Amino acid sequence: MASESSPSSPVPERVRGQRDPEATQRALLAAAVAEFAEKGLAGARVDEIARRASVNKQLVYHHFGSKEELYRVALEQVYAGIRAQEQALQLGDLPPLMAMERLIGFSFDYLVEHPEFVALLNDENRQGAPHVRGSGRLQEMQSPLIALLGQTLERGGQDGVFRTDMDPVDVYISIAALSYFYFSNNRTLSAIFGRELSSARAVSARRRHVIAFALAALRP
Numbered sequence: 555m556a557s558e559s560s561p562s563s564p565v566p567e568r569v570r571g572q573r574d575p576e577a578t579q580r581a582l583l584a585a586a587v588a589e590f591a592e593k594g595l596a597g598a599r600v601d602e603i604a605r606r607a608s609v610n611k612q613l614v615y616h617h618f619g620s621k622e623e624l625y626r627v628a629l630e631q632v633y634a635g636i637r638a639q640e641q642a643l644q645l646g647d648l649p650p651l652m653a654m655e656r657l658i659g660f661s662f663d664y665l666v667e668h669p670e671f672v673a674l675l676n677d678e679n680r681q682g683a684p685h686v687r688g689s690g691r692l693q694e695m696q697s698p699l700i701a702l703l704g705q706t707l708e709r710g711g712q713d714g715v716f717r718t719d720m721d722p723v724d725v726y727i728s729i730a731a732l733s734y735f736y737f738s739n740n741r742t743l744s745a746i747f748g749r750e751l752s753s754a755r756a757v758s759a760r761r762r763h764v765i766a767f768a769l770a771a772l773r774p
Contacts, residue, residue: 654710
């Protein structure tokens with residue numbers, strides 16, 4: 555029986571001669587993100603990823619080497635997506651209070667629109683974060699955001715709208731936690747409190763609360 559970690563035979567020449575390798579990689583990554591988000595690394599199957607991408611199974615191994623490597627690249631891709639959109643917010647061009655409000659709102663909205671991001675992070679945490687820890691690219695992605703957040707906090711402190719004793723890493727973790735926990739635990743929270751916390755009305759109310767709560771914590 556063929557292993558999920560490596561191909562059972564060399565990639566045929568006709569498979570290597572694909573017309574658009576970049577498009578194939580994009581299709582495979584999109585399929586992998588969906589499969590890993592639904593089933594986790596352990597439950598995902600290379601056959602199913604290839605089927606979702608409408609390509610030959612051997613192309614998974616040709617482009618990524620193994621299911622583990624594809625999982626790592628998929629994680630890098632979902633992180634790259636949120637980091638790219640954070641950069642596009644151009645927080646440095648805004649007054650500090652407005653910049654922070656935009657970042658908090660964006661962080662919340664991104665999780666609403668990308669449940670696969672929550673699912674993949676949950677799976678990676680269950681494993682002990684070996685792929686995140688082993689990816690230099692993932693760690694490098696965080697530095698520009700933390701630097702920008704630190705600059706925004708510093709500008710806010712100079713303007714008198716933010717406290718001056720806030721560590722940007724702590725602030726980022728707190729902002730992320732206020733939104734992430736709501737979505738990662740939405741079903742259990744809904745069951746415990748007898749509320750449908752996934753409804754559009756509940757999500758909208760939570761968004762307002764998260765922004766107000768985080769900004770209040772930053773004020774002098």
